Amino acid sequence: MTKRKFIDGLSSKWMVVCLCFFLLLPLAIGAGLVFKSMGLFDGRSIGALIFSSDWSPSEGKFGFWPFILSSLWVTVVALSISIPFCLLASIYLTQFAPRWFLNFMRPVIDILAGIPSVVYGVWGVLVIVPLVSDKIAPFFGTESLGYSILAGALVLAVMSIPYILNMLLEVFRQIPIELGEASLSLGSTKWEMIKHIFLRKGATGIISAFGLGFSKALGETIAVMMVIGNVVQIPSSVFDAGYPLPALVANNYGEMMSIPSYDSALMFGSLLLFVIIITINVLFRYLIYKSEAL
Amino acid sequence: MTLRRKYEEKFFRVLSAIFTLVIVFVLAHIIWSIVEKGFSSLSWDIISKEPQGGFYFGKEGGILNAIAGSFYLAICATILAFLVSLPVALFMNTYLIKYGRTLTGIRFFLDVLWGIPSIVYGAFGFTIMIYFGLKSSLGFGILTVGAMISPIMIRAMDEVLKTTPIGLQEASYALGSTKTETAYKVLFRQALPGFATAILLAFGRGIGDAASVLFTAGYTDYIPRNFSDPTATLPLAIYFQLGSPIPEVQNRAYAAAIILTFTVLVISVSARLLSRNKHKSS
Numbered sequence: 001m002t003k004r005k006f007i008d009g010l011s012s013k014w015m016v017v018c019l020c021f022f023l024l025l026p027l028a029i030g031a032g033l034v035f036k037s038m039g040l041f042d043g044r045s046i047g048a049l050i051f052s053s054d055w056s057p058s059e060g061k062f063g064f065w066p067f068i069l070s071s072l073w074v075t076v077v078a079l080s081i082s083i084p085f086c087l088l089a090s091i092y093l094t095q096f097a098p099r100w101f102l103n104f105m106r107p108v109i110d111i112l113a114g115i116p117s118v119v120y121g122v123w124g125v126l127v128i129v130p131l132v133s134d135k136i137a138p139f140f141g142t143e144s145l146g147y148s149i150l151a152g153a154l155v156l157a158v159m160s161i162p163y164i165l166n167m168l169l170e171v172f173r174q175i176p177i178e179l180g181e182a183s184l185s186l187g188s189t190k191w192e193m194i195k196h197i198f199l200r201k202g203a204t205g206i207i208s209a210f211g212l213g214f215s216k217a218l219g220e221t222i223a224v225m226m227v228i229g230n231v232v233q234i235p236s237s238v239f240d241a242g243y244p245l246p247a248l249v250a251n252n253y254g255e256m257m258s259i260p261s262y263d264s265a266l267m268f269g270s271l272l273l274f275v276i277i278i279t280i281n282v283l284f285r286y287l288i289y290k291s292e293a294l
Numbered sequence: 295m296t297l298r299r300k301y302e303e304k305f306f307r308v309l310s311a312i313f314t315l316v317i318v319f320v321l322a323h324i325i326w327s328i329v330e331k332g333f334s335s336l337s338w339d340i341i342s343k344e345p346q347g348g349f350y351f352g353k354e355g356g357i358l359n360a361i362a363g364s365f366y367l368a369i370c371a372t373i374l375a376f377l378v379s380l381p382v383a384l385f386m387n388t389y390l391i392k393y394g395r396t397l398t399g400i401r402f403f404l405d406v407l408w409g410i411p412s413i414v415y416g417a418f419g420f421t422i423m424i425y426f427g428l429k430s431s432l433g434f435g436i437l438t439v440g441a442m443i444s445p446i447m448i449r450a451m452d453e454v455l456k457t458t459p460i461g462l463q464e465a466s467y468a469l470g471s472t473k474t475e476t477a478y479k480v481l482f483r484q485a486l487p488g489f490a491t492a493i494l495l496a497f498g499r500g501i502g503d504a505a506s507v508l509f510t511a512g513y514t515d516y517i518p519r520n521f522s523d524p525t526a527t528l529p530l531a532i533y534f535q536l537g538s539p540i541p542e543v544q545n546r547a548y549a550a551a552i553i554l555t556f557t558v559l560v561i562s563v564s565a566r567l568l569s570r571n572k573h574k575s576s
Contacts, residue, residue, distance in 0.1 A: 004472055004475070005472065007472075007474060008472035008473060008474040008475070011381075011474040011477075011478075012385075012389065012473060012474060014381055015381040015382065015384065015385035015389070016385070018378050018379075018381045018382045018385070019381075019382050019385055019386075019400070021378065022378075022382060022403075022404065022407065022444065022445065022448070023400075023403065025407065025441065026406070026407060026410070028418075029410070029414065029415075029418045032418050032421045032422065033414075033417065033418065033421065035421075036421045084313065085313050085316065085317060088306075088309060088310040088313040088314070089310065089313050089314040089317055091306075091310050092307075092310035092311055092313070092314045093314060096307050096310060096311065097311075097314070105314070105318070106566070107563065107566055108317070108318055108321055110562050110563075110565075110566055111321060111559060111562055111563070112317075112321050113562075114498050114502070114558050114559070114561070114562035115324065115502075115555060115558065116501070116502025116503070116504070116529055116554055116555070116558055117502065117503070117504065117505075117529075118502070118504050118529040118530075118532050118533055118551070118554070119324070119328065119502075119532075119551050119554060119555050120324070121533070121536075122328060122532060122536060122547065122548065122551045123324045123327060123328060125536060126327055126328070126331055126548075127323070127327055158320055158324075161317060165317075189299050189300070189302070189303040190303060190307075191302055191303040191306045191307070192299065192302075192303075194306075212409065215409055216409070216411075218411075219409075219410070219411020219412075219413065219414070220411065221411065221412065221413040221504070221505035222504040222505055222529065222533060226533070226536070246411065246413045246505065249413055249416075249417055250413055250416075250505055250508055253420070253508060253509050263424075266417070267417060267421060270413065270414050270417035270418075273411065273413070273414055274410065274414045277409060277410060277411060277414075278406065278409075278410070280409075281405075281406045281409040281410075282406055285402055285405050285406055285409075286402070289398065289402055
């Protein structure tokens, strides 16, 4: 009996230790990144770091504005491509599609979600980059190398579709069916029911799904890095090359030891990413949890 | 008026169907274009040989080092993540099941943790590595990837455990078993088929991720012999080879992409099959 009790006590302590590890992990990540990026704050203000666009590490000048802007551009463009797809596809799958088609789509979404990001990058280099330089840019009467914000955004849009779509399917599934039936019985068409009832009822969930998709797109690294061109500049159109924050961090890890303060700068880049994404996540997850509690 | 409503309905029905089909088409196109491009370079040599001298200039060899490295890394990281995730998931569903608020808080927290991008895990792993004065190695890669995939695994296990009936636990307590015994002997066994899905899900994520291992696992032409050796991984092998100006080497990147894609494909399809079987039986 005592032995069983002893094992029980030991195992429950181990469970608590494991749980505490995960509760402390984000704190540790945040603290570690702050600690490492401290070196950057000697004589530089945080505002100057973020809003300056002067990036010359060898002279000790670190302005993150081009990277922040590139990240925002590519994320916003990617989302504005994937929003209509996700919204309409989720409406079709939950409202119009026959049962077998939904069952057919589930593995499709799974596979899309499972494809590693480097493979999306390869596809981007193979297909999207030539598409942008040969077809889309001439269509709009400009020239582009193809390695551009638009190429990054297209790849990101495809990558974020399964993630957002899954959440939207869940949102539509949770709306009580009686609401729709009441609307139909009053003589509305199916589309009117969706437009007036479902989109309004599910608004919180839908906005959160896109918010979380935004944070996902913002943190995506390898695939974007492969197609976006990686040129330090403030992009003036979607056909320009960009250089988002994750790519900056990933691209320069080899050199970060050779230039003073460079490692601090890269860690500050990760810290920026971490803070932005945690904020977005907490905000929209909170909305989701709130709306589920109703 | 009625006609307009009817046409609006028709219009959106067709439009949404088209958009859905476009998604299917894009998936097919991704797989097709990679297979088409890489199939000619796919050979037994690529899978079975380590890179020889001058491999990255188009000479002899294969990417066995990356394939082996990826599997070592992903399998070990999955085992590690399982060892930490299982107690957490069980703890949440035995000890904390009475405290709904705390439980919601923890789930919320894990979901947020899930959202942290892998590059941040990579950078964090790197700072720790530097702090202890260590070099990038298989062991460190495993730790980083393990930390990254654990929240996914815990939440997936948690979803499975949530569906086990509470009466099962009560019956176990009534017979005089301790919480630990209930957790590991009753709950664990009940949820085992569902756990397989959780494990496969995490494994798939681990093997495909490049950003977190970029700093922490390093890169090498050899198969790692122990945990302190650096290791190559498939995603990085693809990335580096694609960056080469030599077409020969680029083609190998496409071949490697086929290998990686189909590995992940098999994993995610079997995860789905497993979870479907579970739904049928319950």
